[in-house]
Amino acid sequence: MADNRRYHLAKRPEGTPDADTFDLREAERPEPGPGQALVRLLYLSVDPYMRGRMRAGESYAEPWDVGGPLYGGAVAEVVESNGAGFEPGETVVGNLPWAEYAAADGSELTPVDTGELPVSTALGVLGMPGRTAYFGVREVVEPRAGDVMVVSGAAGAVGSVAGQLGELQGADVVGVAGSDEKVDWLTGELGLTAGVNYESEDVGERLDELTDGVDAYYDNVGGPVTDAVFQRLNVDARVGICGQIALYNEEEVPTGPRKLGKLVETRARVEGFLVGDFAPRFGAATERLGELVAGGELQYRETVTEGLENAPDAFLGLFEGENVGKQVVEVADH
Amino acid sequence: MADNRRYHLAKRPEGTPDADTFDLREAERPEPGPGQALVRLLYLSVDPYMRGRMRAGESYAEPWDVGGPLYGGAVAEVVESNGAGFEPGETVVGNLPWAEYAAADGSELTPVDTGELPVSTALGVLGMPGRTAYFGVREVVEPRAGDVMVVSGAAGAVGSVAGQLGELQGADVVGVAGSDEKVDWLTGELGLTAGVNYESEDVGERLDELTDGVDAYYDNVGGPVTDAVFQRLNVDARVGICGQIALYNEEEVPTGPRKLGKLVETRARVEGFLVGDFAPRFGAATERLGELVAGGELQYRETVTEGLENAPDAFLGLFEGENVGKQVVEVADH
Structure with missing residues (x-):
């Protein structure tokens, strides 16, 4: 039963990617294995560095496989936990496929704590x-x-x-x-x-x-x-x-x-x-950024594109300067 | 009485300098003013950075004036001191014109102390x-x-x-x-x-x-x-x-x-x-380099061009890779 959709890398682009770079497939919701959670994506992040992941060959970010799913930072809601250490309904952030639903190891998910701010900021000013x-x-x-x-x-x-x-x-x-x-x-x-x-x-x-x-x-x-x-x-x-x-x-x-x-x-x-390279200090950074936003010293803006199907356009828009502030894709209402 | 020779900048070169860039003039030995010494040049240094001094406009090294003398690091012997703080016969290093004789402020000359090594090393491995x-x-x-x-x-x-x-x-x-x-x-x-x-x-x-x-x-x-x-x-x-x-x-x-x-x-x-930028620590550096040479841990070579008149060739040779190790010009026997 196709009750999920997921983007795959259709081919490695030459020059500027376009719609043919991306392949939106009907898929099934995955079954979470032991220690995994089934999550429903709320927001996914598109970032310029992802262009590098479309290339073959080593770089600082692992290349995406041709035919394999695209991955990136995303905020999601836990639907079902198979010993993943989260309760259904919790909001988490992690490296997830460009999909509506995904299974992920609990150890690779982090609870979202954006306080008064929208959860999407976990991909932007607080991410x-x-x-x-x-x-x-x-x-x-x-x-x-x-x-x-x-x-x-x-x-x-x-x-x-x-x-x-x-x-x-x-x-x-x-x-x-x-x-x-x-x-x-x-x-x-x-x-x-x-x-x-x-x-x-x-x-x-x-x-x-x-x-x-x-x-x-x-x-x-x-x-x-x-x-x-x-x-x-x-x-x-x-x-x-x-x-x-x-x-x-x-x-x-x-x-x-x-x-x-x-x-x-x-x-x-x-x-x-x-x-x-600064991962051991991420917590302190996020805390400080949150204080600055809360205190009105740090402003932010997000450009929100609605619908998983529009994720490629959102990504390609980064190279045209179409976003102001953080570009995210809203995958599901919440 | 023309008992001195000195190189002047004939014109600013375009591209690679050549013989027409340099003008060797007959001159008189200068009279040392108060606080100055008359020195006889033994060795002068030609260095790649001098190409920058042939250009108009500010850079980290002051430009040479068209028609003015060329200057650079040189080792010289004090001939006469007018209250410069040196005795005739002492060997000094300083920023001097490309000339056989020059007058220089005593405060801008430093005694050469190369120990067992030739004084020319004050322009090279110890300079x-x-x-x-x-x-x-x-x-x-x-x-x-x-x-x-x-x-x-x-x-x-x-x-x-x-x-x-x-x-x-x-x-x-x-x-x-x-x-x-x-x-x-x-x-x-x-x-x-x-x-x-x-x-x-x-x-x-x-x-x-x-x-x-x-x-x-x-x-x-x-x-x-x-x-x-x-x-x-x-x-x-x-x-x-x-x-x-x-x-x-x-x-x-x-x-x-x-x-x-x-x-x-x-x-x-x-x-x-x-x-x-490291000038306050030059003394310590020179001392350490001298120890390394004395201990056989640091080797050096000099390419010596004889005669002031050949200084332009020595300089131009730097850009052709003609030198091995430090290129100096021997201006006078000593």
């Missing part, structure tokens, strides 16, 4: 994106009071938190985003010092107008935005490379201006990071 | 290049026991010291250089684990044969050698950017494969540095 911003700002980019800090992808799930955390650490944050609406959100509700619309403005010229160079850079995007920022790095600047979404759909290695010479002149430090 | 390698390895690249460390420009003044210091810290060092003769020197006398001749071998293929990836990279060169190393960085790799000699003669910003994405995957850290 992986929020923690990525938290550790990237505090441990890698390290903005100091009075620094000019630039954030690329500043209206995204990670960038919108990173920019606000930079301001809270006393930096003057310039957010780079892809529309006037986003820039207005950054400089209005989020309280950033300034914003640049990279679609309609020359990022380098605007940075020259707005700043005397860049002391700290939180990079989610790469490509020409990053080129413009590197040219304007100040002495002892710190750069954290969180993502390079502008390049994820390239099949050939993209080329650009060589930038390492600038590092000698400025003695700047560039460092890549993965949130997973 | 700025040696210290650059010392601080770059210890404070930036930080090779650990068992690391694979790659050094580009490994047979140069800085690289040859950096590679040996890496081995002394327990790393397996692969030196990249531009001739079989240099590679033989690296793996023979200098004791590096392996060498790659980038002129005759594919650097990436050789690194794949020799290593399971690169944990530490001391980069003097940039360009394609660096591209090959970046592709092979291991998790938590450390990269120190000391110089980018392959790019110094480019007029347009050179392009190459974008490399920042690799930093996310590996959480690698890339940092530029300038030896001048």
Whole structure:
């Protein structure tokens, strides 16, 4: 009896993925094995890093198998527990298939505790994106009071938190985003010092107008935005490379201006990071982010796409900049 | 009375400098003013970073003026002191013009103390290049026991010291250089684990044969050698950017494969540095380098070009890889 639907990887995309990359299959609700729970998905997360999982070959995230289900962070409700350590009705978060129902080991599920906030925030400001911003700002980019800090992808799930955390650490944050609406959100509700619309403005010229160079850079995007920022790095600047979404759909290695010479002149430090490396401190990060949201010091927004069937569109929209804040897919009412 | 000769910058070069960049003028020996010494140059240093001083515009080293004298590190003998704090006959090192004689403030001269070693080493293994390698390895690249460390420009003044210091810290060092003769020197006398001749071998293929990836990279060169190393960085790799000699003669910003994405995957850290930032600790570095040379743990070589008139050739040869170890110009017998 087909009482479940699940997305599978139809094929590995070349260049930008499209609808043919995804295969929505009718399926049966799985029987939870010993120690497992049957869960009903409420929200699933689509994230830029998932483009990497569509490629063959090792990277920091395991590749998805062709023909196999797509997986990602999701919030779900426990329907049935087979010794999984959860009660029916509990809300959990974990790495789950893009499906309506799934079976998962209890040990891989975590109770959702978002307090007064919607459970979807466990995938956003209080979840992986929020923690990525938290550790990237505090441990890698390290903005100091009075620094000019630039954030690329500043209206995204990670960038919108990173920019606000930079301001809270006393930096003057310039957010780079892809529309006037986003820039207005950054400089209005989020309280950033300034914003640049990279679609309609020359990022380098605007940075020259707005700043005397860049002391700290939180990079989610790469490509020409990053080129413009590197040219304007100040002495002892710190750069954290969180993502390079502008390049994820390239099949050939993209080329650009060589930038390492600038590092000698400025003695700047560039460092890549993965949130997973900070796992032992996730709890503390989530708690702190929750306090900041509760205290009104940290704003967030979610872009919600309804229906599992629309998950591919939600994912593809990330590369078009269609989301403001965290993009989630609402799989079921709750 | 023209009893002195001095090189001036004839014009700012476009691309690779040539003989027309340099103007050798007859001059008079200067009269030392109060607090100054008249010195006779024995050795002058030519270094890749001087290419930057031929450009207009600010960088970390002050630009040379068109029509003005060229300056650099030099070892000289005090001929006459006008209250400079030195006795005639003393050997000093300082920032001096490319000339046979010069006047310099006593406060800007340092007594040369190279012990049993030739005074020219104050420009090489015991001078700025040696210290650059010392601080770059210890404070930036930080090779650990068992690391694979790659050094580009490994047979140069800085690289040859950096590679040996890496081995002394327990790393397996692969030196990249531009001739079989240099590679033989690296793996023979200098004791590096392996060498790659980038002129005759594919650097990436050789690194794949020799290593399971690169944990530490001391980069003097940039360009394609660096591209090959970046592709092979291991998790938590450390990269120190000391110089980018392959790019110094480019007029347009050179392009190459974008490399920042690799930093996310590996959480690698890339940092530029300038030896001048470590000035308070120069004394300790020179002392330690002297001990290592005296103890036979650190080998060095110098390429000596005779005659002030040949200083431009010596300088231009740096970009052709004509030097092994430190390139100096012997200006006068001593």
